[in-house]
Amino acid sequence: MASEPSLLVASALSGNRRAAGRLISMIEDDAPQVEQIMRAVYPHTGNAYLIGFTGPPGAGKSTLVDELVRVVRTSDQSVGIIAVDPNSPFTGGAILGDRIRMMRHATDPQVFIRSMGARGHLGGLAVAAQNASFLFDAMGMSLVLVETVGVGQSELEIAEMADTTVVVMPPGFGDGVQAIKAGIMEIADIFVVNKADDPMASKAVSDIRDVLRMDLEHREWTQPIVRTIATSAEGLEDLWMRIQQHRGYLEQSGELRRRRRARIEREIMRIAERKLLERVLQPRTESQEFETMLDLALEHRMDPYAVADHIVSFRDGR
Amino acid sequence: MASEPSLLVASALSGNRRAAGRLISMIEDDAPQVEQIMRAVYPHTGNAYLIGFTGPPGAGKSTLVDELVRVVRTSDQSVGIIAVDPNSPFTGGAILGDRIRMMRHATDPQVFIRSMGARGHLGGLAVAAQNASFLFDAMGMSLVLVETVGVGQSELEIAEMADTTVVVMPPGFGDGVQAIKAGIMEIADIFVVNKADDPMASKAVSDIRDVLRMDLEHREWTQPIVRTIATSAEGLEDLWMRIQQHRGYLEQSGELRRRRRARIEREIMRIAERKLLERVLQPRTESQEFETMLDLALEHRMDPYAVADHIVSFRDGR
Numbered sequence: 001m002a003s004e005p006s007l008l009v010a011s012a013l014s015g016n017r018r019a020a021g022r023l024i025s026m027i028e029d030d031a032p033q034v035e036q037i038m039r040a041v042y043p044h045t046g047n048a049y050l051i052g053f054t055g056p057p058g059a060g061k062s063t064l065v066d067e068l069v070r071v072v073r074t075s076d077q078s079v080g081i082i083a084v085d086p087n088s089p090f091t092g093g094a095i096l097g098d099r100i101r102m103m104r105h106a107t108d109p110q111v112f113i114r115s116m117g118a119r120g121h122l123g124g125l126a127v128a129a130q131n132a133s134f135l136f137d138a139m140g141m142s143l144v145l146v147e148t149v150g151v152g153q154s155e156l157e158i159a160e161m162a163d164t165t166v167v168v169m170p171p172g173f174g175d176g177v178q179a180i181k182a183g184i185m186e187i188a189d190i191f192v193v194n195k196a197d198d199p200m201a202s203k204a205v206s207d208i209r210d211v212l213r214m215d216l217e218h219r220e221w222t223q224p225i226v227r228t229i230a231t232s233a234e235g236l237e238d239l240w241m242r243i244q245q246h247r248g249y250l251e252q253s254g255e256l257r258r259r260r261r262a263r264i265e266r267e268i269m270r271i272a273e274r275k276l277l278e279r280v281l282q283p284r285t286e287s288q289e290f291e292t293m294l295d296l297a298l299e300h301r302m303d304p305y306a307v308a309d310h311i312v313s314f315r316d317g318r
Numbered sequence: 319m320a321s322e323p324s325l326l327v328a329s330a331l332s333g334n335r336r337a338a339g340r341l342i343s344m345i346e347d348d349a350p351q352v353e354q355i356m357r358a359v360y361p362h363t364g365n366a367y368l369i370g371f372t373g374p375p376g377a378g379k380s381t382l383v384d385e386l387v388r389v390v391r392t393s394d395q396s397v398g399i400i401a402v403d404p405n406s407p408f409t410g411g412a413i414l415g416d417r418i419r420m421m422r423h424a425t426d427p428q429v430f431i432r433s434m435g436a437r438g439h440l441g442g443l444a445v446a447a448q449n450a451s452f453l454f455d456a457m458g459m460s461l462v463l464v465e466t467v468g469v470g471q472s473e474l475e476i477a478e479m480a481d482t483t484v485v486v487m488p489p490g491f492g493d494g495v496q497a498i499k500a501g502i503m504e505i506a507d508i509f510v511v512n513k514a515d516d517p518m519a520s521k522a523v524s525d526i527r528d529v530l531r532m533d534l535e536h537r538e539w540t541q542p543i544v545r546t547i548a549t550s551a552e553g554l555e556d557l558w559m560r561i562q563q564h565r566g567y568l569e570q571s572g573e574l575r576r577r578r579r580a581r582i583e584r585e586i587m588r589i590a591e592r593k594l595l596e597r598v599l600q601p602r603t604e605s606q607e608f609e610t611m612l613d614l615a616l617e618h619r620m621d622p623y624a625v626a627d628h629i630v631s632f633r634d635g636r
């Protein structure tokens with residue numbers, strides 16, 4: 001049967017895009033075969049460089065990524081793009097955007113684009129993006145670009161996947177320093193102020209510079225601020241140079257190994273957590289005793305912490 | 319010491335707003351005292367009715383919620399508002415918006431507003447909102463309104479907290495039916511089309527009606543579509559009536575008890591998961607053996623699933 005996971009993986013790794021597409025759908029749906037798929041994929045990974053792009057809606061990330069791909073392709077590297085939109089149930093943008101972008105790179109067999117939305121179900125979007133990036137890596141893509149909207153909870157998780165994280169800001173991103181203080185400093189390796197021909201762009205650059213100056217943490221890497229006009233492909237060569245500089249810094253300082261070790265540790269912990277919950281916690285909740293405790297909690301005769309203590313301690317004999 | 323958690327809880331429950339504010343800050347920071355706080359709070363909960371408001375940015379949710387509070391306050395019920403913005407690192411809106419809204423209800427001691435942002439750290443925003451709602455409940459608020467932006471992952475979790483979920487849509491919410499298909503049907507008990515004086519509002523109402531018609535699931539509750547103009551307080555009485563109708567339906571059908579039982583079950587599972595991870599998984603990762611396996615995984619000589627299997631099975635002897 002052609003849909004047997006290991007056959008699909010073999011087919012994808014030999015360059016079959018339809019097989020790759022089906023695998024990513026299974027990854028996105030969190031299908032039961034995902035463990036088998038990823039175990040077959042994983043030994044072939046480790047060669048791709050991962051670049052994350054994040055920033056508020058309207059910053060022009062998609063255009064920027066597409067134009068960067070053009071720059072990268074002049075050096076003949078193959079590129080995988082994963083566009084993540086956690087808010088897609090409302091926007092429906094993922095599907096539409098995907099088709100438009102597919103057409104833009106349609107003639108280039110070395111560019112593979114896939115977009116992912118939250119699909120209305122909870123959890124797992126960052127995991128799905130991570131697994132898709134492993135697949136692209138195993139397929140021999142030398143670069144994987146992961147693009148996401150905003151820096152909410154799931155977006156930060158996605159930024160954690162990347163070797164280099166680029167934060168893209170539109171020229172007028174609100175009330176200045178206040179707007180970029182929290183969260184961003186931790187994840188940005190490179191700042192981009194896109195739409196740099198806008199009158200507000202210089203203000204944006206100096207606002208970011210002010211925030212960087214306020215940062216008391218000692219950093220070996222000084223985060224550069226790159227101005228781009230993605231729609232006319234300006235500044236993209238500069239951005240690409242900065243990304244390569246950052247990669248050089250990561251490699252020489254040993255930071256790349258540290259980041260990737262932290263990434264694989266998070267990946268292992270995530271898998272271990274899930275296995276632990278499935279093997280230990282779930283069976284314990286399938287009991288009459290648990291149902292009784294639920295009723296007691298609902299009637300406020302037991303608090304949720306007491307019930308939790310009870311089910312966690314079942315096997316401990318406590 | 320005045321900051322002792324149980325004293326703070328006693329103080330908050332007797333009406334001290336500063337104590338409540340400090341407790342919510344501890345909840346938001348996921349302080350070590352949270353378990354102690356929530357165990358003291360929980361026995362006093364169960365009287366508040368929780369209403370969730372969600373929808374895309376720009377739908378006018380804050381104004382709508384504020385105007386609804388005015389309607390509710392004519393019946394002298396006390397109201398707690400929790401405004402959640404998972405994207406606040408970028409917008410900085412939570413802090414600013416909070417102050418403006420505080421002023422709007424400043425003269426009313428029966429209205430308590432608190433906003434929460436992602437604060438740049440991962441996880442826990444839905445948990446913090448849930449715990450804050452328990453605190454408001456224990457403080458004797460008869461209504462708790464939880465307001466959040468979008469319907470990404472964390473927003474859906476927040477919607478799950480509510481007894482009644484109101485989905486607020488702006489008049490021109492994009493490409494019609496496509497834009498509201500995924501995710502929304504599952505969570506909306508009541509639809510609001512706000513800014514109903516906009517020429518696009520009728521289109522929005524008929525788009526939502528089309529989606530409701532396509533829904534094949536049998537529902538005992540037919541989701542109403544309410545038109546409002548929050549800025550001039552129009553339609554708010556109607557919305558409040560619909561919310562009360564939905565509450566009546568939930569109470570009479572037994573669905574309220576089912577929802578609250580599911581909510582307490584999720585709460586218990588969340589606590590149990592965390593306890594299990596802290597007690598079982600974390601100690602196992604603090605070993606030289608785990609460090610060695612991490613290196614093997616990094617060098618692709620072991621896959622993450624194999625490492626995870628190994629650490630999960632430590633105590634099982636498998």
